[in-house]
Amino acid sequence: MQLELINATIRHPGANNAAPALHELTLQVTAGEQIALIGPSGAGKTTLLHTLACAIRPHDGDYLAFGIDPWQMNDAARHALRKRLFLAPQTPPLPPRQRVVTAVLAARLPQWSLWRAFASLIKPSDPRAAFDALARFQLEDKLYARVDRLSGGERQRCGMARLLVSTAELFLVDEPLSALDPTLALATLAVLQEEAATRKATLICSLHQVELARRHFPRIVGLRDGRIVFDTRSDALTDAMIANLYAGREAATPAPPDLTPAATVPDVPCF
């Protein structure tokens, strides 16, 4: 078992009195699996990904990553463990004033000494790797462009190029397709899955495109209100289960959603 959540309850740091973001979740993932995470906005998909990335400590219950409990280790050992995973947030974490080549090569930072990192700021140490990764998303002509010159979709794929350059064996990807048109979304997802398959890495990917998830992922986890509603092979997933997962979202909120910001964006205080 590569990842294992056992009855894990997660609260956001600093929000200990609020309702937990995830309730007593149990989830097992074997190495090399490809899992799609679906569910309505605010269901806890991002929180779950962050928990799996050792970026949030479970309030209750256990989490085992690569067979060990990261929260029983000291800070340094846990940090070393983080080198084996790659968490790609929904908004690409690329500094606007950085060049694409630097932003993509930042994936190598866990392996680099401070000196090497510094030298690579002055002269990119492996532009070839960045170029190859970008080329898989048809972005090779942006290699030396600045991030703030890219469109939203280009930035998102640039973030995925960073994932390709990393050496991680666990990919936790938060809505990688949210800024892409349907054709690009399909191509991007194909690259991600192909890369995970070739390096036998695990891919856990939250998605809003339910049909895409059903067609391309062997296993689907449905999340709603911080609970796992279903965890099933995608060929056993029925339309009724999906309707049930998203049911009542429109009817239940007659007031403009902006009036209750605390309830709609639980992921903000963390990042």
Next chain:
Amino acid sequence: MRQQNAQIVRDPAWRRRIVGTLIGLLLLWPMLVASEFKPWILFDEQSLNATAHFLADFLAPAHSLDFLRLVAVNTWQTVAMATAAMTLAIAGAIPMTLLINERLSLSRIGTGRMAFIPAAVRQLVRWLLVVLRSVPELVWGLLLVRIAGPGPTAGVFAIALTYCGMLGKVYAEILDSSDHFATRALIVNGSGRLNAFLYGAMPEAAAELVSYTIYRWECAIRGSIVLGFVGAGGLGQRMDESLKNLVGGEVCTMLIVFVLLVAAADGVSKMLRERLA
């Protein structure tokens, strides 16, 4: 519906802002009294006479070749003092900034709380910065002139000590108020903290860090002039002599040099900011 409207229209921050402004104004009044702020004494007869005499001389800047050569040598000494002091201050400030930067805390990730020892180290360094900058460079200067004897060495160390405290504090604040998203993402993916800092925080903060550093360099030039008055050499010492002899023309020439120096610093800052923006 009406209740909801009232809720939207009532800005929760409004009252706090008004009260804050009123308290600020209330506190300002006793401060003006305590500082004996009496602008009208500038305009009594005796002051006006002295001012007129000084100004008449002042309007013709001294420009004999000898004097200009002397000013050039002293200007160079002043700039050199300021630059050396800034170099030392930066060398001290950078490690301390990195030490107190809470965004680079590993124990904070996932728990939102820093472990005890890292928190204590950060607090200690913060106090060290407070001590360094709470002693004015003039006081450091007077102390060091006693220890190292008169001359630029004392001035350089005096400025370096105070400015180290200032730079460390402001660098830390610039970094704290910049966007942490990129840095945090790199750290969560296992990157070393300093690496994450270089690739996540620096691109966004660089322009501001550079412009503040150059502004401080400008201040260091002024500071080294002030220190000249207590025997640390440079333009300040010349200025002291000219002021004591009430030679307005010389003072005028030196003030022009100050203005030119500050303008030059401003130009460099603008150029670098445009490069880095």
